[in-house]
Amino acid sequence: MKNDFIIYLTASDLKKLLPMSEAVRIMHTAFSALSAGKVTSPVRLNIPTANDGQALFMPVYSPEIHAISIKTVTVSPENSQKNLPLIHAMVSLFESETGRQIALIDGEYLTALRTGAASGLATDLLARNDAKSAFIFGAGAQAKTQIAALCAVRDLQHISIFDQTFAKAETLVDQIRKDFPVHYDAVKDSANLANADIVCTATTAKSPVFSADQIRPGTHINGIGSYTPEMCEIPPEILAKARVFVDQRNACMAEAGEIISAVNAGLLKDANAMHEIGELAGGKTTGRENEQQITVFKSVGNAVQDLYCAQVLYEKALQHNLGMRLPVN
Incomplete structure (x- = not known):
């Protein structure tokens, strides 16, 4: 039976569920799939916003893991003067077969985590x-x-x-x-x-x-x-x-x-x-x-980084009963 809820994961949940060493391994899988043409990952849409800000939209689809995600990111340069983060972000995860949303994930920490993990992968392979x-x-x-x-x-x-x-x-x-x-x-x-x-x-x-x-x-x-x-x-x-x-x-x-x-x-x-x-x-x-x-x-x-991490986070959240359950009905 399909779950009748969306899992919402905060930065605190992500830190408990996905250590950096595992995130580096996920990047190995994700980037290999990207370069092998196994995912659809278009160049992000970038919209200029107020006060030299930006709104970024990053969709991706992987038949390999049967999942779709889209990350929405806002960048507001003047936020430093307001004691607010430069970046706000959220990742939505969907089943590809049904199109059903299954998770909503804090995108600020996930972005930092997967970006670090990409450098970890490159450093491991090249340094x-x-x-x-x-x-x-x-x-x-x-x-x-x-x-x-x-x-x-x-x-x-x-x-x-x-x-x-x-x-x-x-x-x-x-x-x-x-x-x-x-x-x-x-x-x-x-x-x-x-x-x-x-x-x-x-x-x-x-x-x-x-x-x-x-x-x-x-x-x-x-x-x-x-x-x-x-x-x-x-x-x-x-x-x-x-x-x-x-x-x-x-x-x-x-x-x-x-x-x-x-x-x-x-x-x-x-x-x-x-x-x-x-x-x-x-x-x-x-x-x-x-x-x-x-x-x-x-x-x-690249959105493939968010997608492959998000899928693992969703599965581990179900396994460990972490995250907030948001009813869909």
Whole structure:
């Protein structure tokens, strides 16, 4: 008998149900399915809203897991002045055979979790095995899960965190120190960036947050903050000498400012100069070719990440009797 309710899952529920290590494994499955053409995932709809805000709509369908989801996201830059989150989001999950909605899931934490997990997957597949240090640009909601993901796949010893507001970097260090036993530094500049084995950019910057000559050979870079053609966290020049992976070619060619700039400048020939992380996860291409090679994973975020996590969360919520039951009649 079908359930006559929709499960509503809060951020607190998600933290209980889905640890980062499992989320990284789910990303392996999700991106493999995406690159193999097993899901329908169009480029997101982006609508400009009040005060330079955005409303984003991200649908996806997977016959493989018999599910559909759509994530609705609002981005309101002025919220920082109102002590409100920059992003609000919700994910709706449906059965594909009946079209029946079965879950409503907090999209803010899920976005941070699956974005971190994507970087965890890319780091696991591309970073050197002996990577010990990381540098994080940005100290917002995404930074915490980026760190959690890196610590899930590499035995890190030192992490530096930079934010334009130094106090935010200090606060983040205080918050995460107890969760991950690593030496942390809140830094006021990127002077020690060349010491990093792994770099993560989690900002909404419209110009590169570091220069290409600050990156030493063998570094792995995760770029996850920018998601419009106007944004650009990573210097396009670095892409010309790196092995570049993306979450989805079509999406990054349409939305990733770094990729668009590099192609327009002739630094990347075209979309075929990049590989999808799902192709690597699925064994269709190779990753790092040597210890000196710079590798880059650029992600603008894909709805397949939300869908595959949401399906697992729904099943585990039923199993563990977690979440609020919302009657449908």
